Amino acid sequence: MLILIDQDGVLADFDLAFHAAWEALGHPHTAVLPSERRAFYVRDDYPEHLRATVEEIYTSQGFFSSLPPIPGAVDAVCELIRLGHDVRICTSPLNQYLHCVPEKYEWVERHLGSEFVARMIVTKDKTLVHGDVLVDDKPQVTGARQPDWSHVIYDQPYNRNIDGVRITWANWRDALLRG
DSSP, rough: OEEEEEEETTTOHHHHHHHOOOHHHTOOOOOOOOGGSSSGGGGGOOOOOGGGHHHHHHSSSSTTTTTOOOOHHHHHHHHHHTTTOEEEEEEOOOSTTTTTTHHHHHHHHHHHOGGGGGGEEEEGGGGOOOSEEEESSSSSOOOOOOOOOOOEEOOOOGGGTTTTTTEOOOTTHHSOOOO
């Protein structure tokens, strides 16, 4: 099976890192806890007048390369490969890509090894990528075409209003290995 796995919010803990960075600013506006996020884009969880500050955090040098792995993610990816699946990271870069793109590659090399860098697909439109399954935290993945993969939702607070097959790294075997 060809399994595409999103990076941020699925393998790498964007929300935890963002929350810590906001707290480190000492900003008078309280940081939104990761468990209380309601919008896919973190900037949409903050008032309009704070969006520039929000974007400064996640576009800053070192942000993407320093994201902590989501617990269980690296082990699950390694187990899927050991079981004979073709696993690819399918990730979308920010429009402000200067640091984001190279740091996504750095993250993969650091946490999954240099040989895994060749398994990365960086694209703004995941519907153009062939696969059997896409594991993604984005509530709805749309693009130029009808994808041939099935969307498996990686469970996050901001996507719980969407129906469908969903996983965490604690229960991934049930959703990905059934049948």
